[in-house]
Amino acid sequence: MPPVAGPPGWTTKRQEAFLAWHRARRPGLAGPLHECTFAIINDGRIVGSARLARHDSHDVLEAGMWLARSERGRGVGTATLRKLLDEAASAGARAVIAETTANNPAALAALRHNDARLTTHQDSAHVHAQLALDETQPPPSASPNP
Template sequence: MTGAVRLEPVDERNLEPLLSVAAAEAEPEDVMPPVDAPAGWSLARREAFREFHRASFGGLDGPTATAMYAIVSGGEVVGMVRMARRDEPGTVETGMWLGRSARGRGLGAAALRELLHVAAAAGMNTVVADTTPDNAGAISVLRKCGAELREQGGKTYARMCLDSALPTH
């Protein structure tokens, strides 16, 4: 079914499938912070990917104040969505990536809608994100989920208020 997803907290059980999708269907700079390692999906970069995700196993109350979720569609891990506490109370920042084969099928919007529900259940009232103005896929997902968008300084900023009704489709 197009657009049907489930979010699973990233843990040791789904970390390797997540890495497999990232290595096969995404560029390292699109799925993790920059690291000093050989280009491409070198062994060092794969280990850095694992450590980056393991650092957030503690969730919003852990040392990184970040919860990461594997996006699962059709029983397969297809990407990741995260939320991280911001300085403003009740606010988290989100970001996501999907493997190339999962793009354009409504999975990004479905995953963000699920994350908005998770954030609301965690007591958050605002979810923010930023992207580049040329990232049409991300902007489309944010619009579909009711984000207020503004451009400033070469970036597009999104704000989703969870005090109103959450998007359902």
Template structure:
């Protein structure tokens, strides 16, 4: 799909989904990359199946599918290292994003490049603003959003941070 330097985004299909799961199991905690699943901690077989089912149900049908989401694998130097998604938000032209990267790939600028590429995709599909939520202690995410020119605001709880990034022309 989109590529900049040694970072690319690839639409998550069945083949890519297997690689995405492998990257998550090898380099991320389940709670970092998917909704909670009951049971013992770690990447149990139930959690692996839930990860696959969640991605098949949500991001695979695209922005016009029932979940109104599209998911892309973040590829660095030819290897899947995380994912980024777009979702239709409340207002027309408003798209929400979320990203995760494997622990060993965080803090190296990969997330910023992936979000830059996602911004291009968001414009392509008619987005006018990209929104994201994170926490104040997620320094790499906050820094990436700032580098891209997002306006950040802390929520009243003092922990949650909301970002708005106009996409321009």
């Protein structure tokens, strides 16, 4: 979701933009935005958001995730990414890509636990991840059920 101008915090304007952004993606990967979003639920609470979007081709999807700080480092991101990979495979994708930074240990751990191939760009802290979808391999173990 793009940034919303204004004071820090969960303002009315930011809440409205958040809802509009997710509602626009309701049609899913086949919709006009070629993107779908999911709520991440842990212990009955919404603790984040995840998304899949078509990339340059129909068989590669981009994954993204936002997770509340209180949920990071507890396996929720790893389990959510596993579910995104399952969703991508169901949609016919052969690979999923993701972008993060070298200073995001929780994201890097979730990617590594799901067997991502990570490439760090020399001149930046940018990390590119590629996850091949191979239905013949059992999924990596993951903790909580988002």
